[in-house]
Amino acid sequence: MAKKDIKKALKDFWFGKPHSGEEGGxxxxxxxxxxxxxxxxxxxxxxxxxxxxxxxxxxxNYVHMVTDILKYSNNPIDFFKGTWRYRxxxxxxxxxxxxxxxxxxxxxxxxxxxxxxxxxxxxSASIQQxxxxxxxxxxLHGGKQNDAYRHTIYANETTCGTMFYxxxxxxxxxxxxxxxxxxVTCHVNSHTVLNYIDAVQSLGLPGDPCPMCQAExxxxxxxxVPDSSPMVITCNExxxxxxxxxxxxxxxxxxxxxxxxxxxxxxxxxxxxYCMKEIEDCxxxxxxxxxxxxxxxxxxxxxxxxxxxxxxxxxxxEVASKTDYYPxxxxxxxxxxxxxxxxxxxxxxxxxxxxxxxxxxxKCVEKKIKPFPKTRHRVIAWSCAPLYFSNWCTWAxxxxxxNCIINMDSxxxxxxxxxxxxxxxxxxxATYHMWAPxxxxxxxxxxxxxxxxxxxxxxxxxxxxxxxxLQCKGMQGVHGLFEDEFxxxxxxxxxxxxxxxxxxxxxxxxxxxxxxxxxxxxxxxxPLDPSLxxxxxxxxx
Amino acid sequence: MCKIGKFFLKLFGVLFAVNALxxxxxxxxxxxxxxxNVVEPFLKKHYDDMERKDVIKQPYDMNKFPKY
Numbered sequence: 001m002a003k004k005d006i007k008k009a010l011k012d013f014w015f016g017k018p019h020s021g022e023e024g025g026x027x028x029x030x031x032x033x034x035x036x037x038x039x040x041x042x043x044x045x046x047x048x049x050x051x052x053x054x055x056x057x058x059x060x061n062y063v064h065m066v067t068d069i070l071k072y073s074n075n076p077i078d079f080f081k082g083t084w085r086y087r088x089x090x091x092x093x094x095x096x097x098x099x100x101x102x103x104x105x106x107x108x109x110x111x112x113x114x115x116x117x118x119x120x121x122x123x124s125a126s127i128q129q130x131x132x133x134x135x136x137x138x139x140l141h142g143g144k145q146n147d148a149y150r151h152t153i154y155a156n157e158t159t160c161g162t163m164f165y166x167x168x169x170x171x172x173x174x175x176x177x178x179x180x181x182x183x184v185t186c187h188v189n190s191h192t193v194l195n196y197i198d199a200v201q202s203l204g205l206p207g208d209p210c211p212m213c214q215a216e217x218x219x220x221x222x223x224x225v226p227d228s229s230p231m232v233i234t235c236n237e238x239x240x241x242x243x244x245x246x247x248x249x250x251x252x253x254x255x256x257x258x259x260x261x262x263x264x265x266x267x268x269x270x271x272x273x274y275c276m277k278e279i280e281d282c283x284x285x286x287x288x289x290x291x292x293x294x295x296x297x298x299x300x301x302x303x304x305x306x307x308x309x310x311x312x313x314x315x316x317x318e319v320a321s322k323t324d325y326y327p328x329x330x331x332x333x334x335x336x337x338x339x340x341x342x343x344x345x346x347x348x349x350x351x352x353x354x355x356x357x358x359x360x361x362x363k364c365v366e367k368k369i370k371p372f373p374k375t376r377h378r379v380i381a382w383s384c385a386p387l388y389f390s391n392w393c394t395w396a397x398x399x400x401x402x403n404c405i406i407n408m409d410s411x412x413x414x415x416x417x418x419x420x421x422x423x424x425x426x427x428x429x430a431t432y433h434m435w436a437p438x439x440x441x442x443x444x445x446x447x448x449x450x451x452x453x454x455x456x457x458x459x460x461x462x463x464x465x466x467x468x469x470l471q472c473k474g475m476q477g478v479h480g481l482f483e484d485e486f487x488x489x490x491x492x493x494x495x496x497x498x499x500x501x502x503x504x505x506x507x508x509x510x511x512x513x514x515x516x517x518x519x520x521x522x523x524x525x526x527p528l529d530p531s532l533x534x535x536x537x538x539x540x541x
Numbered sequence: 542m543c544k545i546g547k548f549f550l551k552l553f554g555v556l557f558a559v560n561a562l563x564x565x566x567x568x569x570x571x572x573x574x575x576x577x578n579v580v581e582p583f584l585k586k587h588y589d590d591m592e593r594k595d596v597i598k599q600p601y602d603m604n605k606f607p608k609y
Binding site for chain 2: 036038039040041042054058059084087090091094095097098101189195203220221222223224250251252254255256257541
């Protein structure tokens, strides 16, 4: 072997292969097994990052998955019983480390460490919810309604956790019905949700409404919802299809139910007043069902923590918008934010992760470390993302140098909730509730969907990744308006067609092809890693 | 060699072997392969074969609870 080759081999061993399309660059696409997306072997990221990944991400998270179960479960045996009983649990949560792998592929140094802390917090929050389900589930306890059951409040996953803070000091827990059985499963193992979509259609219900609503109803149709709460609070999520889901949930759950709608057009002050009244009615409903009164102290205590998390996020956004030193990748940013704002403060995991990330971020700022050195374009992602391919931005950075700086899901709850008086708190709560996922900047009216331009400027982005949820009637209606505006404003934008959870409608390979086409035919650019252009991962999780 | 020295040598050997084994599992994605090829198909079969309540046979009692 020539001296030059030995030197290169040693350099690759110590630092990992360079992120480059040239000979000798890392070729991440060649690591995949055909179709399954499993890895022939994991990437060698250099000595430091490979062993950081092995001990601090792979090993650390395996160990903490076990300690989280011991921490949150009243009886760990219930966890195994639940795994055996519920498909969304057994089929989904075992491959969770592979979810990390997909989101963190190719990351190095600070980007690898910081993004992984966001994932860690999400796994911890998920295990807490799973344990809350199983601790209270009458099906796992011989039909007995235990104390955990009586202290659990079921609500639709887009009813923000903030709503339930007043009852938490008295020991009540908010449990979003679909967040774990539906939302998180799609990210971790996209196979599971297909059973639930097909279940609804097998009843003769139409296949063209939003597949999210179909899947959420399908969990009930397949009798796969734990019986863990004496009451249910539903909401219309973002659209009419969800209203039908709520009707089916009312039928199948067969429990006292309060419908807490999210207004469709939320700029009207009268609508806001109506919403404030609805929230108070919801609290009254919970008081009646639980016998526990609204507690202002309990509310304020958690709101202060939530506000602190929001201020942390503003700090991070400041760095993300004005510098190249922000260490969180696109998928870790989006999922952490939507998960934490929806689930709310029910533990310290969000705050702990946020503090760790801030520490890494300020290290990058002080030492001028660019965590994404191959960035060619700063991208803002807009509208609702494909849940089965939320890690597209990791792929896009590795393949094309497209760095997804921020996304719509992160920006929805861009506010603090005042705690100086009940009236201010209620007013802000109404705004927070109305700014729900898929509503604030998606189905919430033309003024709000076009906030894109302001955020694009604020975050110093030069390109838009525009999600195109093919089964969302609301967003399909504004497709042409965006096309016109992109042309008029001379904005570089590519579309990502998808069907939210259903990977059969638009495959991951098709999404990649669309981006590849845009980057070659419109941008005339060469890939950073040509091995990632085209590969078959049709059977992957 | 004194007893303590032997003990630490053994301990080091065991730790090294465990770490080497873990590295092989980690690097070659053996955990992923086991879950994808063995555990998931087994669990899928179990869930597919599971008897489930036919929820649509359940009556929709619209007036069962008071109005909220």
